[in-house]
Amino acid sequence: MAVSTMQAVNIIGFMDEIDDVITVLGESGVFHPDDVSVFYNNTQGFSHLQTKNIYAEHLTNLKASLGLTKRQFPLVDVSNFNPTYQDIQLFCNKICDELNELVEDRDFAAEQLLEAKQNLDETKHFVGLDIEIEKLLELKYVNARFGRLPKDSYVKLENYKDDPYIDFSVCTEDKAYYWGVYLAPADKTEEIDRVFSSLFFERCDIIGVNSTPTLHMKKLTALIPHLEDVYKDTEKRIDDYLSINKERILKYLSKLEELSLYSTIRTKALQYNKSFIIVGWVPTEFAKQLKKRLCKHRSVTVEFSDAKNEIKKSPPVKLKNCFLARPFEFYTSMYGVPKYNEIDPSLFVAITYIIIFGIMFADVGQGICLTVVGILMYKIKKMAIGKILAPCGISSAFFGLVFGSVFGFEHLLDPMYKALFGLEEKPIEVMSSEMATKIILVAIGIGVFLLITAMFLNVYTSIRQKDYGRALFSTSGVAGIIFYSAIVFGIAGQLLFGLPVFNAPYIIFLIVIPFILIFFAEPLGGLVNKEPDWKPESWKDYIVENIFESIEVLLSYVTNTMSFLRVGAFVLVHAGMMMVVFVLAETAGPIAYWPIVVVGNVIVMVLEALLVAIQVLRLEYYELFSRFYSGEGRPYEPVKLKLTQNS
Known part of the structure; x- marks a missing residue:
């Protein structure tokens, strides 16, 4: 549970070397820029070098034009490529104009091709008409309506057989519809349209067909290959253009990405007379190397100070965890990044989340399936949650062995228990009334242990932050630990073991006095922290x-x-849900037995995995984090260009 140590860096030099300094900082990939006003109280006489990113618009336009081509453009190394701003401007304008023209030609060809295919698809439904459609649509006193009518509705036309104006001429049909046309006198069109609308008639606008549908289809059938060739030709022209200009495009694109990124440093820098000032943060392990590169410039001076001495400036946080905790940084970051002088709870979350998830989702078979799903989610889809589900699945399989459940079969492992421990059957029968009570009590015990642990973490964090008042007198401080522990262990001793715990000294010294300290925590804390x-x-x-x-x-x-009762409740819920699955399977008979068992397992696994994942995360956030963690830090975000990035 740690964060990487950081160094505050203060860089001062002459203005004629600022571009070289910014390049060094950007190329290092470890510099997190900050506002000079954070480091200097008095900035009178300072002026901004650049208030906005002058490269942003050109980069946006270039990426937009390149994006229209639907090709990929990986970034390349441009350390030896240094065009002027005017060169960049001219190149971007030229490339964007030429590419946009090529793309417009392609899109126009694609639009014509799509229109022809749609027209063909629509026209084929009316091949039964031996009349020119355009002439039919141009009739002055009669309106024609082309479209499709559901077959169920077509039968209902019998209800209107006495109305001579309501008639539907069928041209073609498919599984669900009749395609055709109805004609309506101009003065009755609105009324007839309402009737057909009530029958769910869907209009199809057939326009521009100045011949019979059959002849029009032949024309379209001959035209479409030509339009396809035109479209392929426009695509080839784009490919040829990009092939000729690819090297220059990649260089200018990469340089623009670099300059745009480095502008975040320039916009935060300030000028004082003929000098510049840049401030920021660097991980300690990179500080010496960066200083060595910066000090090669004659006018540049670099000063470092340990971030622990600069807490008021809110140092950025770079999480640093072992392989087990690293995936759970995802959950930590969702809640909020720790402050620099606050513990990183990722390892705590990893251990508690995996264990509690395993208890609540205890099943050997389903746990193994969850592990496989988690691995596939991460390997194939690169989903961060996959790396969390995999260890949770292993934990579920382990506790499945403890509870003796394999895909809901509660006694499948009985031979193993007998061979290893000499037992006739599994030792924990979840659904028995006696064991159910014990499971609930164990769940509460887990909650008590974790809450007290969270309180101790709060004491440790408060001491690190030199907030001794919170460490001693808060609800999660020393007074809170004593008060809560005394009540919990007193009740447990009295009810479970019959011990007369609540005597006068116990109540006065372990409950009343700690509660009074908590009650007056604010003034006592201020007094201890020497607040005026x-x-x-x-x-x-x-x-x-x-x-x-x-x-x-x-x-x-x-x-x-x-809240921790839900841990025990889900143990019982899992067994209960699988019991329902087996009751349904046995009721359905031998043929449907295994399909129901398999489908039931899938449903239970998906539903319960989702619910358990949410419920455990809720316990972490609301019951535990609220005791010791604020998450009010800011993440370490260095200026870094990734050459593998795609535009």
């Missing part, structure tokens, strides 16, 4: 307000603990 205004403005108002807040504090202890 530690006293509240009105003690009376403070006490009245904190009476209501204390009720909320007490409820939070109860609700946080009770």
Whole structure:
């Protein structure tokens, strides 16, 4: 649970060397720029070098034109390519104009081809008409409506057989529709249209057909190959153009990406007289190497300071975790990045999430399936959640062995238990009333342990942040740990073991006094932290307000603990859902038995995996993170050009 150590860097030099300095910082790929005003309280006399990214518009236009070609343009190394701004401007304008013209020709050809194919598809439905469609549409006193009518609706036309104007001439048919035309006198068109609309008639606009459908189809059939050749020719012209200009396009595109990216450094830099000032952050392991490169420039001075001494400037955070915790940085980042002097909870999340998920989704077979699905999700789809599901599936398979469940078969592993432990059947029968009670109690025990652990993490974090008041007197501080632990262990000792725990000294020293400390946490914390205004403005108002807040504090202890009941509840839910699957399978008979078992397992696995994943994440965020983690830091985002990136 750690973050990479950072160094604050302050760079000052003459203006004639700023471009070289920015290039060094950009090429390093480790420099996180910051505002000079963050480092300097007084910036009078300073001026901005550049208020906006002058390359952004050219880059956007070039990428838009290249995107229209539907080709890929990987970035390349342009360290030795240094065109002027005017060169870039002229090149982008020229390439964009020429490409846009080629793309317009291609799109026009594609539009003509698509229109011809759609026209052919529509016209073929009316081959039964031996009349020129355009002439039919030009009739002055009669309106023609081409389209399709559902076969069910066609039967209903019998209801209108007494109306001479309601008639539908069928040309062709398919599985669901009759295609054809109906004619309506101009003065009755609106009324007849309403009738056919109620029968779900769908109009088809056939225009530009100045011959019979059969002849028009022949023309289109001959025209489409020609249009396809025209379209292929426009595509070839684009390919030829890109082939000739590819090297220059890639260079200018990559240079624009680089300059646009490096402009983020320039826009944050300030000028003072003939000098510039650039500030930012660098991981400690890269600081010496960067300083060595920067100091090659005669006017440049570089100063580093440890980020732990610059906490007020909010150093960016680069997470640094082992292989197990690294995938769970995804969940940590969703909640918020830790502050620089705050612990990274990714490892804590990894351990607790995997274990709790496994308990709630305990099944050997389904756990193995979940592991395979997780691996495939990451390997094929590159989904971050896949790397989380894989270890969760392994945990589920492990706890499936503990509970003796394999695809819902609760006694399939009985021979293993007998061979290894001499037992006649599995030791934990989830659905028995006695065991169900124990599972619920164990779930609450897990919750108590994790909540106390979260409180200890809060104490550790508070000490790191030198907030001794919060470490001692907050609801998740030392006073909170003593108060909560005393009540929980007192109730457990009294109810489960019959021990007379709640005697006068126990209540006074372990419950009453810690609660009083929590009640007065704000002024006591301010006093311990040596804050000048530690006293509240009105003690009376403070006490009245904190009476209501204390009720909320007490409820939070109860609700946080009770939330872990869902851990035990899902153990029982899993067994219950699979029991329903087997009851349905046995009721259906021997032929349908295995299909129902398989489908039931799939449904339960998908549904329960989703629910368990959400519920465990909820426990992490609301019950545990709220005790020790703020997530109010900012991520480390260095200026870095990725050559493998595609435009």
